[in-house]
Amino acid sequence: MGVIRKTKTVEVLLNEFNKRAVAISAKNLIKQFQTSFNKTTIYRVLDKLEEDGVLHSFLGKDGLKWYAKCKGCSASEHNDLHPHFQCLNCGKVDCLSESVKLPEIPNRKIKVSQLLIQGTCDTCYL
Amino acid sequence: MGVIRKTKTVEVLLNEFNKRAVAISAKNLIKQFQTSFNKTTIYRVLDKLEEDGVLHSFLGKDGLKWYAKCKGCSASEHNDLHPHFQCLNCGKVDCLSESVKLPEIPNRKIKVSQLLIQGTCDTCYL
DNA sequence: AATATACTGCAACGTTGTTGCATTAACAAA
DNA sequence: TTTGTTAATGCAACAACGTTGCAGTATATT
Numbered sequence: 001m002g003v004i005r006k007t008k009t010v011e012v013l014l015n016e017f018n019k020r021a022v023a024i025s026a027k028n029l030i031k032q033f034q035t036s037f038n039k040t041t042i043y044r045v046l047d048k049l050e051e052d053g054v055l056h057s058f059l060g061k062d063g064l065k066w067y068a069k070c071k072g073c074s075a076s077e078h079n080d081l082h083p084h085f086q087c088l089n090c091g092k093v094d095c096l097s098e099s100v101k102l103p104e105i106p107n108r109k110i111k112v113s114q115l116l117i118q119g120t121c122d123t124c125y126l
Numbered sequence: 127m128g129v130i131r132k133t134k135t136v137e138v139l140l141n142e143f144n145k146r147a148v149a150i151s152a153k154n155l156i157k158q159f160q161t162s163f164n165k166t167t168i169y170r171v172l173d174k175l176e177e178d179g180v181l182h183s184f185l186g187k188d189g190l191k192w193y194a195k196c197k198g199c200s201a202s203e204h205n206d207l208h209p210h211f212q213c214l215n216c217g218k219v220d221c222l223s224e225s226v227k228l229p230e231i232p233n234r235k236i237k238v239s240q241l242l243i244q245g246t247c248d249t250c251y252l
Numbered sequence: 253a254a255t256a257t258a259c260t261g262c263a264a265c266g267t268t269g270t271t272g273c274a275t276t277a278a279c280a281a282a
Numbered sequence: 283t284t285t286g287t288t289a290a291t292g293c294a295a296c297a298a299c300g301t302t303g304c305a306g307t308a309t310a311t312t
Contacts, residue, residue, distance in 0.1 A: 059185060063185050063188075063191075064189075083229060085234060098229035100229065103225075105211060107248035108245055108247055109245045109246040109251055110243055110244075110245040112243075113242065113244065114242045114244075115226070115240070115242075117240075118240075119237040119238070120234060121234055125234060
């Protein structure tokens, strides 16, 4: 379970998430590191980092998988219930710190929820 | 533009959405009607019906595209801001009528939002 | 240094959805 | 009803994102 060995791929990817504060899509990472790492490896490392509670994942605009650093998650518990904002212009995704109040749903048991807000970000906002 | 001609495909698909009250994925429709219609046709008809404000679409669990009947939408305006609930056990998706209160986001312009709640539905809830 | 096994790269594949193009069918007008 | 325009369809091929199997490599442990 989780990341066991400290490999080059893990080091480089983690560094990337630490450097940038925003979420990054698997697609972007693959493009960025295509000369260094195979896409299969990147997918697998991201999986592991998520299992480990280091990253959390969610689906963005076109069903693409995005990852961002977790704050206060562990391998046993993922509490990534914050919403995400994706800019329809530049594609950038931010984690929002505000929590969402889920509607009341009778007779159903909620396991996870995902709120994706789309619009224009501060940089692209004219 | 939207749907112009009353074809067999449009008729059958619309009938399906009227018969069942839940959301249906493109994948399911293609599987269900693979003997009658080509998948390309189904994708295109769904697109048109959405443009027309008859259906609205959203992304479910694995990035799959789901469609459901709109209430009070038109070609000019889609007000499909309600959340969806997907059962992790049987895969069924329901539209929830409750509206969601979006968090305050400074310096950004919200265009659309999508809240997907996942868990166990009433039928699968033990 | 030797060993066990986690990690990697490659190639091939799977699934969902899209595109181009020739053919067919819906609708309007004569 | 027949004709003509053009929207809708089916087919095949493609595109994108992601997964799988397997042989070879690197990491950590002894």
